Amino acid sequence: MLQIDDLKVTLGGRDILHGISLQVRPGEVVAICGPNGAGKSTLLRAALGEVPAQGRVTLNGQDLRQGKPQALARLRAVLPQDTQAAFPFTVAEIVAMGQDAGDFAPEPGLVRRALAEVGLDHLADASIQTLSGGERQRAHLARALAQVWQPVGPQGARWLFLDEPVASLDLGHQLFVMRLMRRYADAGGGVVAVMHDLNLTAMFADRIAFVIGGRIAACGPPDAVLDPGLLERAYGCRIAMNTAPASGPWFVPQAAQAG
Amino acid sequence: MVALSPDLTGLRTPALRRFLTPGLVALLVLASLWSLSSGAAGLGPGQLLAALTGDGLSARDEVVLYQIRLPRLAMGIAVGAALAVSGALLQGLFRNPLADPGIVGVGAGAGLGAVLAIVLGGLLPAGVLAVTGSHLVPLAAAFGGWVTTLLLYRIATAGGQTRVTTLLLAGIALAALAGAATGVLVYLADDRQLRDLTFWGMGSLAGATWGKLAAALPLIALVLLMMPFLARALNTLALGEAQAAHMGIDVQRMKRRAILSAAAATGAAVAVSGGIGFVGIVVPHLLRQADGPDHRRLLPRAALLGAALLVLADLLSRSIVAPAELPIGIITALLGAPVFLWILLSQPSAARG
Numbered sequence: 001m002l003q004i005d006d007l008k009v010t011l012g013g014r015d016i017l018h019g020i021s022l023q024v025r026p027g028e029v030v031a032i033c034g035p036n037g038a039g040k041s042t043l044l045r046a047a048l049g050e051v052p053a054q055g056r057v058t059l060n061g062q063d064l065r066q067g068k069p070q071a072l073a074r075l076r077a078v079l080p081q082d083t084q085a086a087f088p089f090t091v092a093e094i095v096a097m098g099q100d101a102g103d104f105a106p107e108p109g110l111v112r113r114a115l116a117e118v119g120l121d122h123l124a125d126a127s128i129q130t131l132s133g134g135e136r137q138r139a140h141l142a143r144a145l146a147q148v149w150q151p152v153g154p155q156g157a158r159w160l161f162l163d164e165p166v167a168s169l170d171l172g173h174q175l176f177v178m179r180l181m182r183r184y185a186d187a188g189g190g191v192v193a194v195m196h197d198l199n200l201t202a203m204f205a206d207r208i209a210f211v212i213g214g215r216i217a218a219c220g221p222p223d224a225v226l227d228p229g230l231l232e233r234a235y236g237c238r239i240a241m242n243t244a245p246a247s248g249p250w251f252v253p254q255a256a257q258a259g
Numbered sequence: 260m261v262a263l264s265p266d267l268t269g270l271r272t273p274a275l276r277r278f279l280t281p282g283l284v285a286l287l288v289l290a291s292l293w294s295l296s297s298g299a300a301g302l303g304p305g306q307l308l309a310a311l312t313g314d315g316l317s318a319r320d321e322v323v324l325y326q327i328r329l330p331r332l333a334m335g336i337a338v339g340a341a342l343a344v345s346g347a348l349l350q351g352l353f354r355n356p357l358a359d360p361g362i363v364g365v366g367a368g369a370g371l372g373a374v375l376a377i378v379l380g381g382l383l384p385a386g387v388l389a390v391t392g393s394h395l396v397p398l399a400a401a402f403g404g405w406v407t408t409l410l411l412y413r414i415a416t417a418g419g420q421t422r423v424t425t426l427l428l429a430g431i432a433l434a435a436l437a438g439a440a441t442g443v444l445v446y447l448a449d450d451r452q453l454r455d456l457t458f459w460g461m462g463s464l465a466g467a468t469w470g471k472l473a474a475a476l477p478l479i480a481l482v483l484l485m486m487p488f489l490a491r492a493l494n495t496l497a498l499g500e501a502q503a504a505h506m507g508i509d510v511q512r513m514k515r516r517a518i519l520s521a522a523a524a525t526g527a528a529v530a531v532s533g534g535i536g537f538v539g540i541v542v543p544h545l546l547r548q549a550d551g552p553d554h555r556r557l558l559p560r561a562a563l564l565g566a567a568l569l570v571l572a573d574l575l576s577r578s579i580v581a582p583a584e585l586p587i588g589i590i591t592a593l594l595g596a597p598v599f600l601w602i603l604l605s606q607p608s609a610a611r612g
Contacts, residue, residue, distance in 0.1 A: 072505075086497040087547065089494075089553070097491075
């Protein structure tokens with residue numbers, strides 16, 4: 001269980017998050033959505049202890065912000081928006097770093113399997129510095145996966161925290177990665193992801209925490225949260241909501257100005 | 260820039276990986292034997308072999324071997340290993356292949372510490388001097404290097420990222436400051452201290468003695484012992500401080516250890532050899548090209564290659580213009596400065612800005 005209680009972030013005298021509370025259960029994919037500058041990434045990073053904040057965040061009962069790094073590394077893995085490696089490690093070496101950080105060091109072949117999960121096994125021996133943005137993002141996702149390979153461990157559920165995991169991916173790989181998140185949660189793990197793409201989110205997330213101006217404006221299942229009124233208020237443009245029987249609601253911004 | 264930074268991961272074949280470490284050991288052994296058997300005194304490979312197999316040496320040859328060449332060789336090995344490892348540590352810490360103790364001012368800071376100890380060490384309470392003994396100069400150099408590295412880290416690293424420009428410019432500024440302070444101290448020094456300073460500042464292994472080596476060795480040994488505890492942490496640090504923390508590394512503790520180790524290695528090397536440039540940048544770079552940046556392999560191999568390289572550079576420095584000697588710093592700079600430029604030009608443009 002991820003429990004966020006009254007998380008507040010103030011940067012340079014400006015309140016970025018005004019006391020956010022959120023619970024996520026294992027088995028759920030929860031997406032954090034909202035317009036640019038709403039505080040989505042800040043919420044994720046504050047919950048993980050990367051940003052100074054007030055409030056309490058626990059993961060399976062452990063303090064997520066100030067817990068022991070080694071114990072937390074076995075409980076959750078993190079994918080940031082973009083990661084630049086300072087040295088030309090191979091993709092396989094990067095993924096092995098994740099494996100070493102979790103409890104999975106004795107599992108042979110795990111690096112290859114994690115790479116296959118993100119469709120990068122053919123680039124295992126390439127330098128991470130020569131990959132495209134989308135390939136790099138998937139390589140680091142494989143690293144995160146290798147760190148928390150089994151969704152349930154001795155300390156309960158394991159967790160993936162992903163900051164825009166599909167932002168630089170093509171359509172096919174977006175679906176590929178969303179399915180991977182879904183499978184991880186279905187197997188008992190927890191997934192918290194900052195997402196921009198409402199259509200993909202509606203297709204795969206169990207719940208959406210919609211953030212506007214540093215507050216959660218709505219939180220619940222996609223079809224309850226994503227109503228055209230909220231979206232117009234959030235994005236400042238008209239958005240048409242259509243429904244397709246197979247994939248749920250989908251959204252198209254309208255060229256005409258809102259109002 | 261693509262043309263200047265070819266993707267050399269193709270070099271990283273299993274055969275190279277397997278033979279690199281034994282190859283480096285062999286290189287160091289051969290370089291050492293060559294170094295021991297060459298010099299003005301005419302003690303050649305034949306006599307060396309005789310000494311090794313237990314046949315007697317003449318009294319004169321014994322002095323040459325045990326009091327001149329062996330300490331000099333041992334000093335070359337220790338200093339080369341220390342410089343190369345401290346370069347690799349600084350590069351890992353600053354996440355940048357251009358960080359070299361000589362270039363980013365750590366060497367100058369260590370030099371200031373050494374000069375402080377030489378000139379003002381006599382003012383210390385007798386008790387302190389009794390405890391530190393001959394270790395005073397290396398310890399002071401390590402302390403100077405430590406303060407400089409801390410300052411450099413504060414200045415050049417913000418939010419877990421280091422900008423190369425800031426790193427290099429801050430290094431220049433800190434080196435200038437340390438140089439100015441060193442200049443003042445030299446001005447204050449009396450004749451005997453000036454003589455010590457001159458010997459110290461020559462950047463040479465010519466003054467090697469067993470005593471000097473013993474003074475610096477504990478610091479170097481400390482760093483070599485720290486390497487296994489830093490290697491994995493430095494690997495994850497390459498992905499940034501936040502990622503290293505999420506991967507289970509106590510980042511603050513690791514940074515303290517890395518800074519302390521790099522400063523101790525630089526300090527030890529500077530204290531006994533007066534600052535020899537570019538070893539710290541050339542050695543890790545060559546090794547990364549050959550078998551990748553994994554610090555678990557890079558750090559121990561840097562010690563081996565650094566030692567071998569410095570032994571060979573020392574050999575060159577005393578054979579090119581024999582019977583005179585070139586300062587060894589000239590040799591390492593001739594080798595190292597082009598490599599530095601090569602790395603600089605092959606940096607991704609974003610990292611250079």
